[in-house]
Amino acid sequence: MMEGFVKEYLNQGKRIDGRGFKDYRQIEIKHSVVSKAEGSAFVNLGGTKVYAGVKLDIGEPFPDTPNEGILIVNAEFTPLSSPKIEPGPPGEDAIELARIVDRIIRESQAIELEKLLIEEGKVWIVYVDLAVFDMRGNLMDASMLASIEALLHTQIPKVENGKIVRGEFTSKLPVVFKPVSVTIGKYGNNLLVDLSKEEEEIVDAKLVIGVRDDDKICAMQKQGIGTFSLKDIENALDLAIEKSKELRRLL
Amino acid sequence: MQREIVLPGTYLGERKGRKVTNCYVEDDKVFSKVLGVLKISEEEISVVPLAGKYFPKVGDRIIGRIEEIEVSGWWVDINSPYRAFLPLGEAVEEFVDVRRVDLSRFYDIDDIIFCKITKVTKNKIIQVSMKDMLARKLFGGITIKITPYKVARVIGKGGSMIEMIKKKTGSEIYVGQNGVIWIKGGKKEKAIEAILTIEKEAHVVGLTEKIAKMLGE
Amino acid sequence: MKKSEVPLIINGRRIDGRLPEELREIKMSIGEISNADGSARVSFGKTEAIVAVYGPRALFPKFLQESDVGLVRVIYSMSPFSVDERKNPAPDRRSIEISKVTKEALTAAIFIEDFPKAVVDIYENIIQADGSTRVTAINAASLALASAGIPMRDLVAACSVGKVDNTLIVDLNGKEDNYSESDMAVAMMPSKGLITLLQMDGRLTKEEVLELLRKAEEVCKKIYELQKKVLFEKFKVEREEE
Numbered sequence: 015m016m017e018g019f020v021k022e023y024l025n026q027g028k029r030i031d032g033r034g035f036k037d038y039r040q041i042e043i044k045h046s047v048v049s050k051a052e053g054s055a056f057v058n059l060g061g062t063k064v065y066a067g068v069k070l071d072i073g074e075p076f077p078d079t080p081n082e083g084i085l086i087v088n089a090e091f092t093p094l095s096s097p098k099i100e101p102g103p104p105g106e107d108a109i110e111l112a113r114i115v116d117r118i119i120r121e122s123q124a125i126e127l128e129k130l131l132i133e134e135g136k137v138w139i140v141y142v143d144l145a146v147f148d149m150r151g152n153l154m155d156a157s158m159l160a161s162i163e164a165l166l167h168t169q170i171p172k173v174e175n176g177k178i179v180r181g182e183f184t185s186k187l188p189v190v191f192k193p194v195s196v197t198i199g200k201y202g203n204n205l206l207v208d209l210s211k212e213e214e215e216i217v218d219a220k221l222v223i224g225v226r227d228d229d230k231i232c233a234m235q236k237q238g239i240g241t242f243s244l245k246d247i248e249n250a251l252d253l254a255i256e257k258s259k260e261l262r263r264l265l
Numbered sequence: 266m267q268r269e270i271v272l273p274g275t276y277l278g279e280r281k282g283r284k285v286t287n288c289y290v291e292d293d294k295v296f297s298k299v300l301g302v303l304k305i306s307e308e309e310i311s312v313v314p315l316a317g318k319y320f321p322k323v324g325d326r327i328i329g330r331i332e333e334i335e336v337s338g339w340w341v342d343i344n345s346p347y348r349a350f351l352p353l354g355e356a357v358e359e360f361v362d363v364r365r366v367d368l369s370r371f372y373d374i375d376d377i378i379f380c381k382i383t384k385v386t387k388n389k390i391i392q393v394s395m396k397d398m399l400a401r402k403l404f405g406g407i408t409i410k411i412t413p414y415k416v417a418r419v420i421g422k423g424g425s426m427i428e429m430i431k432k433k434t435g436s437e438i439y440v441g442q443n444g445v446i447w448i449k450g451g452k453k454e455k456a457i458e459a460i461l462t463i464e465k466e467a468h469v470v471g472l473t474e475k476i477a478k479m480l481g482e
Numbered sequence: 483m484k485k486s487e488v489p490l491i492i493n494g495r496r497i498d499g500r501l502p503e504e505l506r507e508i509k510m511s512i513g514e515i516s517n518a519d520g521s522a523r524v525s526f527g528k529t530e531a532i533v534a535v536y537g538p539r540a541l542f543p544k545f546l547q548e549s550d551v552g553l554v555r556v557i558y559s560m561s562p563f564s565v566d567e568r569k570n571p572a573p574d575r576r577s578i579e580i581s582k583v584t585k586e587a588l589t590a591a592i593f594i595e596d597f598p599k600a601v602v603d604i605y606e607n608i609i610q611a612d613g614s615t616r617v618t619a620i621n622a623a624s625l626a627l628a629s630a631g632i633p634m635r636d637l638v639a640a641c642s643v644g645k646v647d648n649t650l651i652v653d654l655n656g657k658e659d660n661y662s663e664s665d666m667a668v669a670m671m672p673s674k675g676l677i678t679l680l681q682m683d684g685r686l687t688k689e690e691v692l693e694l695l696r697k698a699e700e701v702c703k704k705i706y707e708l709q710k711k712v713l714f715e716k717f718k719v720e721r722e723e724e
Contacts, residue, residue: 236681300629
């Protein structure tokens with residue numbers, strides 16, 4: 015029923031909450047909200063609520079990058095967030111989300127992983143965990159904002175005799191870029207940003223675009239069973255670059 | 266007569282009000298939906314699939330197997346992603362008190378029936394009926410399955426191929442549009458061999474002669 | 483940041499001798515798996531995929547059924563011996579993500595309205611991996627689907643494109659995949675000009691992205707011609723007597 019309502023509005027060039035096609039909903043970002051985490055942030059994007067927590071640990075580097083730290087991103091859609099989520103290991107949506115966030119952070123080279131070498135054979139492992147508590151659409155962009163905000167406020171703990179001293183810190187995590195994602199939905203000939211839950215269910219397809227501070231594109235992922243033409247993608251890239259600046263200002 | 270093979274997405278022409286089968290239309294332009302053989306005329310554009318499952322059409326006569334007995338009818342396996350329902354009223358002439366009579370009396374699980382598709386809804390609710398002149402229960406015999414789209418070849422023009430097989434083998438044969446074929450008696454094995462050969466070599470020239478030779482005199 | 487010890491482009495040629503816009507040798511065949519409703523094998527150089535399609539078939543349990551459309555399921559998996567370091571056969575996060583985007587890429591082309599409450603299962607197996615596995619598998623899946631008689635808007639053709647050593651290239655092999663500044667996987671319905679799969683990572687300007695997409699479209703059109711040829715050859719012209 016809601017579906018038909020939303021479609022009617024879109025067909026007339028409007029959205030049910032009065033927004034323009036290029037408008038994001040109200041965004042609330044808070045950092046350092048979890049004291050046990052080395053870095054954390056909470057984002058409420060139009061009702062979609064997600065926590066990002068950063069935990070650091072010491073581990074062995076990968077054999078082909080012996081002097082670099084490691085980034086691991088995971089996402090959990092908790093059963094609290096929606097009646098459709100069942101308890102259990104992450105499903106394909108959560109896995110995809112985590113992997114896209116990971117790719118955007120990694121490919122943008124936002125974290126200077128080469129500065130995370132502790133000593134030979136020991137590097138910092140940066141765990142970014144996303145916990146979703148409410149889903150009202152556009153989890154991707156909310157998660158990306160939460161992740162970067164958390165990383166920007168992450169501190170590296172002190173290491174004494176090869177062991178981590180939790181609660182005592184030496185420096186900030188070296189973060190040099192603030193990449194964001196802009197998820198764009200295609201409905202007929204229109205492109206919309208920040209899809210609400212209802213809009214996500216009716217759009218033809220979505221395109222997630224990761225943009226770095228210098229407007230470089232770090233990641234793209236098409237989602238959904240619809241299609242995009244080359245022209246659609248060109249328009250989406252322009253829109254993403256434009257909106258990325260607005261989002262970055264919030265960090 | 267050579268027929269053109271088309272693929273999903275092959276452009277077939279402008280619709281011009283014609284009936285289309287296994288095609289889709291965009292802006293009055295007709296495209297094929299499947300891999301198949303194109304049949305085009307002034308009245309119709311259709312693609313006969315070269316592969317695929319059996320999708321029932323109203324009017325098809327098919328061979329089914331009783332799969333499950335309900336209170337008011339039977340579920341029938343029709344060799345399709347969908348099963349069909351044979352309602353009591355379409356199977357039995359007399360009045361039946363369902364509270365007292367066990368329906369297996371009429372058709373039991375694994376019974377083979379030659380019946381007609383009478384209803385196919387958009388959501389693929391399929392109904393069959395035994396109230397057709399040719400419908401009957403098939404006792405004994407064995408069934409084999411072939412690709413539904415080769416059935417026409419097995420039957421032949423005006424039934425010529427299947428009649429030849431029946432005559433030369435002396436077997437009783439029923440051919441279902443759903444690719445299920447029932448054979449009983451006579452030189453069964455030869456009949457089966459012939460049918461499977463037709464399925465494999467449907468496109469070969471001189472197939473009729475080859476089959477005739479295979480069946481001997 | 484993984485940097486290759488060896489330059490990837492020397493005198494305008496790639497490490498396997500190809501020019502930037504050159505594809506590897508492509509082989510395609512149909513119908514190997516007799517039990518499947520449709521099957522195909524495709525290889526691009528040393529990358530090889532086999533795909534089997536089953537369906538449309540009844541879908542159980544019933545709660546998975548959608549009354550007005552059918553379902554498409556994809557499982558992408560790599561054989562343990564397909565890569566340098568043995569790969570654990572259990573599905574990993576990468577395979578799960580690839581299965582998801584592949585399902586979306588193929589469903590875009592399939593008329594799911596034609597088989598409500600039923601399912602088409604697509605099983606993709608990578609026999610040998612040397613870069614661009616997911617697109618190789620999609621090319622095979624497309625052939626398998628068509629040969630199974632699944633109704634589609636068009637065939638789906640796919641390829642990889644990317645940037646190494648400041649050069650834009652097509653059809654990345656394993657090494658290029660690993661050390662590229664950027665790589666992109668694209669699948670499309672070539673006769674419609676519509677993209678059904680798009681994944682990219684790296685660092686590219688907007689113009690580079692668009693340039694790569696244009697190259698990808700050209701390559702997909704070439705692959706499309708090969709796919710059509712293989713299908714026509716397999717299903718020879720039917721001759722009716724008289």
